[in-house]
Amino acid sequence: MNPFVELGIRHDIVNAITELGFEKPTPIQEQAVPVLLTGSNDFVGLAQTGTGKTAAFGLPLLELLDFSQKHPQALILCPTRELCLQISKDIEKFAKNIPNVHVVAVYGGASISDQLRQIRRGVHIVVATPGRMLDIIGRDAIDFSHVRYVVLDEADEMLNMGFQEDINNILSTTPDEKKTWLFSATMPAEVRRIAKNYMTDPYELTVGTKNSGNANIEHHYYVIRARDKYAAFKRIVDSNPEIFGIVFCRTKVETQEIAEALIKDGYNADSLHGDLSQQQRDKVMKRYRERSLQLLIATDVAARGIDVNDVTHVINYSLPDEIENYTHRSGRTARAGKTGISLSLVNLKELGKIRQIEKVIGKSFIKMDVPRGEAVVESQLFAMINKVQQVSVNDDHIDPYLPKIMESFADLSKEEIIKRFASLEFNRFLEYYQNAPDLNVDANERRGDFDRKGKTERFGRDGYKSDYTRLFINLGSVDDFTRGDILGYICNTTRISGKAIGKIDLKGVYTFFEVENASVDKVFSGFQDVDFNGRTVRVESAGEGRSESRGGSERRNRSFRNGPDNGGRRKRENGGGFRDFSGKRREKSRW
Numbered sequence: 001m002n003p004f005v006e007l008g009i010r011h012d013i014v015n016a017i018t019e020l021g022f023e024k025p026t027p028i029q030e031q032a033v034p035v036l037l038t039g040s041n042d043f044v045g046l047a048q049t050g051t052g053k054t055a056a057f058g059l060p061l062l063e064l065l066d067f068s069q070k071h072p073q074a075l076i077l078c079p080t081r082e083l084c085l086q087i088s089k090d091i092e093k094f095a096k097n098i099p100n101v102h103v104v105a106v107y108g109g110a111s112i113s114d115q116l117r118q119i120r121r122g123v124h125i126v127v128a129t130p131g132r133m134l135d136i137i138g139r140d141a142i143d144f145s146h147v148r149y150v151v152l153d154e155a156d157e158m159l160n161m162g163f164q165e166d167i168n169n170i171l172s173t174t175p176d177e178k179k180t181w182l183f184s185a186t187m188p189a190e191v192r193r194i195a196k197n198y199m200t201d202p203y204e205l206t207v208g209t210k211n212s213g214n215a216n217i218e219h220h221y222y223v224i225r226a227r228d229k230y231a232a233f234k235r236i237v238d239s240n241p242e243i244f245g246i247v248f249c250r251t252k253v254e255t256q257e258i259a260e261a262l263i264k265d266g267y268n269a270d271s272l273h274g275d276l277s278q279q280q281r282d283k284v285m286k287r288y289r290e291r292s293l294q295l296l297i298a299t300d301v302a303a304r305g306i307d308v309n310d311v312t313h314v315i316n317y318s319l320p321d322e323i324e325n326y327t328h329r330s331g332r333t334a335r336a337g338k339t340g341i342s343l344s345l346v347n348l349k350e351l352g353k354i355r356q357i358e359k360v361i362g363k364s365f366i367k368m369d370v371p372r373g374e375a376v377v378e379s380q381l382f383a384m385i386n387k388v389q390q391v392s393v394n395d396d397h398i399d400p401y402l403p404k405i406m407e408s409f410a411d412l413s414k415e416e417i418i419k420r421f422a423s424l425e426f427n428r429f430l431e432y433y434q435n436a437p438d439l440n441v442d443a444n445e446r447r448g449d450f451d452r453k454g455k456t457e458r459f460g461r462d463g464y465k466s467d468y469t470r471l472f473i474n475l476g477s478v479d480d481f482t483r484g485d486i487l488g489y490i491c492n493t494t495r496i497s498g499k500a501i502g503k504i505d506l507k508g509v510y511t512f513f514e515v516e517n518a519s520v521d522k523v524f525s526g527f528q529d530v531d532f533n534g535r536t537v538r539v540e541s542a543g544e545g546r547s548e549s550r551g552g553s554e555r556r557n558r559s560f561r562n563g564p565d566n567g568g569r570r571k572r573e574n575g576g577g578f579r580d581f582s583g584k585r586r587e588k589s590r591w
C-alpha cells in the first residue's frame with residue numbers, strides 16, 4: 001500500500017502528490033500527519049526548512065476541512081511573500097483532484113483589491129503574511145469566526161521580523177476553540193512563549209536533534225584576512241565549477257557591491273535585497289529558479305522563504321548577526337533529502353562565532369583551506385573535460401562542417417588536438433592564477449592586520465593603496481556592540497562600504513575606527529543627528545594625538561553634534577532591536 005494512504009491520506013490526494021514525486025513521507029510527515037489528522041491537538045513542530053513541512057500540515061488540512069462550506073476554515077500565517085505563494089501553490093497542487101478547494105494567498109506588495117475579490121468569492125484556506133492580513137481584517141473584509149485551524153509557519157522568522165503584535169491581533173479574531181499548529185526551525189524563548197500563550201498542552205515534535213541542522217549539510221569554514229575575502233570567495237567558486245549557490249551578505253550595500261563585482265568579473269550572479277522592487281526581485285528569482293543564474297547574492301530578509309531545490313552551496317560571505325539566521329541560511333541547501341555545503345568566510349576574530357554556532361546547531365564545522373591557484377586551475381580543467389564527455393552531439397548539424405574541421409586538424413596528432421582543446425579554457429585560468437598567493441591565515445598568526453595605529457597606508461582588496469583616518473564614536477561594548485556589530489552599524493548608518501573601514505578598536509563607552517580618507521566626509525554627514533537608544537551619537541576625528549585613555553570628552557577636533565549646520569533638525573532614530581551573538585537583546589524587545 002502507498003505509505004501516504006497508510007498514514008490516512010485519501011487516494012485523490014495521494015495521486016496528486018505522487019505526481020509531484022512524493023513516494024514516501026519525510027520524517028516530519030510520517031510523525032506529524034497522524035497526530036494532526038485527529039484534528040484535536042494543538043501542535044508544535046520543530047523542523048528545519050526543506051523537511052517537507054508544508055505537506056505535513058497541508059495534507060491533514062485537506063482531510064479535515066469541509067469544502068462544501070464556503071468560508072475560511074484554515075488560516076496559515078508565514079513570514080514572507082515568497083513563502084506565502086509557495087505554500088498556497090503547494091496546497092493547490094495537493095488538492096488538484098478535490099473539487100472546489102479555494103486557497104487564497106494574502107501578502108503585501110501586490111494589489112489588495114485582487115486579494116479582496118478572491119476572498120469575496122469564497123475561500124477555505126487563507127495563506128497570509130501578517131501585515132497584509134491585518135490590513136484586510138481592519139477593512140472588515142474577512143470573517144474568521146469559522147476558522148478551525150491556524151498554522152504558524154516559520155514562527156521564529158515571524159517573530160524575528162517583529163510580527164508578534166500583528167499575530168496577536170489576527171489570532172484574536174479567530175475562535176477560541178480552534179487548534180493551533182506551530183512550525184519553527186528554532187525554538188528561542190519567544191517562540192516558547194507563543195506556544196505557552198496560545199496553546200493548550202500542545203503535542204510536541206522535534207525532527208532531528210533539537211536545534212540541530214539538517215544532517216545532510218556539511219558546515220565548512222575558511223580563515224582569511226578581511227581584505228582577502230573577495231579573492232578567497234572567488235577561488236572557492238572557481239574551484240567548484242558546478243556551484244549553484246546562495247551567497248549571504250549582511251547589508252543591502254554589501255549584497256549589491258558583491259553582486260556588481262562578480263558580474264564585472266564575469267560570473268553569472270545577481271543580487272536580491274530589499275531595495276529592489278517586487279518586480280525586480282521576482283525577475284531575479286525566476287532566473288535563479290530556472291538556473292540561468294549560478295550565484296544569488298542575498299540579504300537574510302530577502303532570502304527568507306526561498307524554496308529552490310538543488311542549491312549546492314550556501315555561502316556566508318558575512319556571518320549573520322543572529323545565530324538563528326545561520327540555521328535559516330544553511331537550510332536553503334540540502335532540501336528534500338539532498339546534500340549540501342554551508343560555508344563561511346571568517347577572519348581570526350570571528351572564530352568565536354563559529355564555535356558558538358557549532359554549539360547551537362550541535363554539529364562541528366570542518367576547517368577548509370582556500371584552494372591554491374593550481375587546485376583551482378585543475379578543477380576547472382577537469383570540469384571542462386567532464387563537459388566534453390557529457391556534451392550531446394547534434395550529428396545532423398555538425399556533420400556538414402566535419403570535413404572542413406578534419407582538414408584543419410589533418411596535420412595534428414590526436415594528443416595534440418586534445419591538448420589544444422583543453423588549453424582553450426585552461427589558459428584563461430592558468431593566466432589568472434599563476435603566482436596566486438596563498439590566502440589562508442594561520443590560526444596562530446598575530447593579528448598584525450589590526451594592530452596599526454593612527455593614519456595608515458594599506459593595500460585594499462584590489463591591491464590599491466589607500467589612506468585611512470582614525471575616528472572616534474561614542475558607542476562601545478557597553479552598548480552591547482561587538483566589533484562586527486559596530487562595523488555593520490557604521491556602514492548601515494552612513495551607507496559606506498565595509499571595505500572603506502579599517503581597524504576597529506572597541507572600547508567600553510567609545511570606539512576608534514579607521515575610515516578610508518575618501519569616505520570620511522560621508523561618515524560625518526551620515527552621523528549628523530543620529531540617536532542610538534535615546535543617546536546622541538557623536539563622531540569625531542580621533543587625530544594623531546588623541547589618547548585612547550582620555551575618554552570621549554576631550555580634544556574634540558570635529559564633532560557634528562556641535563557642528564554648524566544641525567540646528568533644529570529632527571533627530572533620526574537609529575537603534576536596532578536585534579540580538580547579538582551573546583544572545584543579549586540590545587533594546588527593549590518589541591515582543
Ligand code: AMP
Pocket residue numbers: 020021022023024025026029048049050051052053054055307309335336
Ligand atoms: P518544504 O519543507 O515543505 O518546503 O518542502 C521542501 C521540498 O521537499 C519541496 O520542494 C517539496 O515539494 C519536497 N517534498 C516534500 N515532501 C516530500 C516527499 N514526501 N517526497 C519528496 N519530496 C518532498
